Amino acid sequence: MKSNTVYKRAYNRCLELIADRAVATVLPSEADLARRLDVSRTTVRAVLRALTDAGLAEAVGPHRVLARRPEASDRFPEPQTESVGAAVERQFMEWTLQGDFRAGQSINCAELARKFATSTTAIREYLTHFQHFGLVERRPNSSWVFKGVTTDFAAEIYEIREMFEIRSAHRFAELAPDHPAWGELAAIEEAHRLLLDHIDIRYREFSRLDERLHRLIHEASRNRFIQNFHDVISMIFHYHYQWNKADERERNTAAVHEHLAYIAALRSCDRAAIDAACRAHLKTARATLLRSIDAGPFKTG
Structure with missing residues (x-):
């Protein structure tokens, strides 16, 4: 094993x-x-x-x-089934939500390694993904600095995200009927319905379901570049909206319904239906992201 x-x-x-x-x-x-x-x-x-x-x-x-x-x-x-990389990602995202995380803030690898009970190597490997996209910068003294997100950056990454996700969703629909991913999709759908039943008090739990669904779809691509890109998507799209508290419950409720429509389209294996559901959901995510840039920790300046 x-x-x-x-x-x-x-x-x-x-x-x-x-x-x-x-x-x-x-x-x-x-x-x-x-x-x-x-x-x-x-x-x-x-x-x-x-x-x-x-x-x-x-x-x-x-x-x-x-x-x-x-x-x-x-x-x-779920945390017990995570790989080291996934655990670092989850903890890093949660850490960014604990305070005022803005452009120019330093990231101390040794401190995070102790906080996350992992190695500094695992932290550096995780941050390297973002360095390629200009989200973080490594300084000569081995420290890292968060660079922030601009509206132009958001527009560029949305265009790539839509292209990658639609490709991944098509591959998902081509999976064999007995592939484990269908079982995981069913479990995710059930989790969405349970959340919807208690949305008034549990709406903040949506972020984990959002990450879980989109990661499952990207894994179906069987493309290492698309899967690596998912880390950047998680950093920007899957967690940004928690900083914008305006209408959070209503936004998350609407997103749950969009996810259920997306899941239904995946089950249908109809490409036109998949494209329509995917684009509708990503369009909403893009609009929320752009609104949150000015209000949240990813604001530059």
């Missing part, structure tokens, strides 16, 4: 695969699960043992059958 994170991610994906099965039905073979989860047979065996220990599966002859339906409490918490 490559890492505990790989195992936990595979375990959660396996729960999604078996969620709709009837109790007492035979589970997929080790080889089939390894293919569907895109992990080794060793990892699959560990997952199956854990399912048995949790009372979710039981051995019947040479097979394992579903003993009970999975519940939300059976899943590993």
Whole structure:
């Protein structure tokens, strides 16, 4: 097994695969699960043992059958399934939201490494992504400085984002019906509906769902450049609106509905419907971003 994170991610994906099965039905073979989860047979065996220990599966002859339906409490918490890079990204984004993070602010790698319980190398690798786009600058003394975002920069990055996301959404629609991404999309859709049921008090939780959905779509591109670009998108689009508190609940409610329409379009595998839903959602995100630049921490000057 490559890492505990790989195992936990595979375990959660396996729960999604078996969620709709009837109790007492035979589970997929080790080889089939390894293919569907895109992990080794060793990892699959560990997952199956854990399912048995949790009372979710039981051995019947040479097979394992579903003993009970999975519940939300059976899943590993999302932070435990993150890679080091994803964990650094999440913590960095949360850190930027804790205070007045503006253009010209210094970023201390050693301090962040201690705060995030990771290495300075992981912090530097993360910041290097943004250096290529001019969002941060490395100083001679090894410190980093946040450069900020202008309206021209926002317009440029929106154009690239739309092109990359539509391409990724098309590739998503081409995935095999048994691909794990469809199970994850179903879980994300359910999370959106649950949020909508409690939107009055939980509307600030939307940012994590926004990140989760768009990352899943970009991963379907199977293009390393598009996937690397997602980090920049997260920095600018997925977290900026929390700085603009005006009408936040209403904006997030509207965005949830746009996401559900986007998910429905992906399920339809209709390219015209996907394009329309994607462009409508990204157009709203662009307008919100431009409004927030003058009011939020990404303002230059």
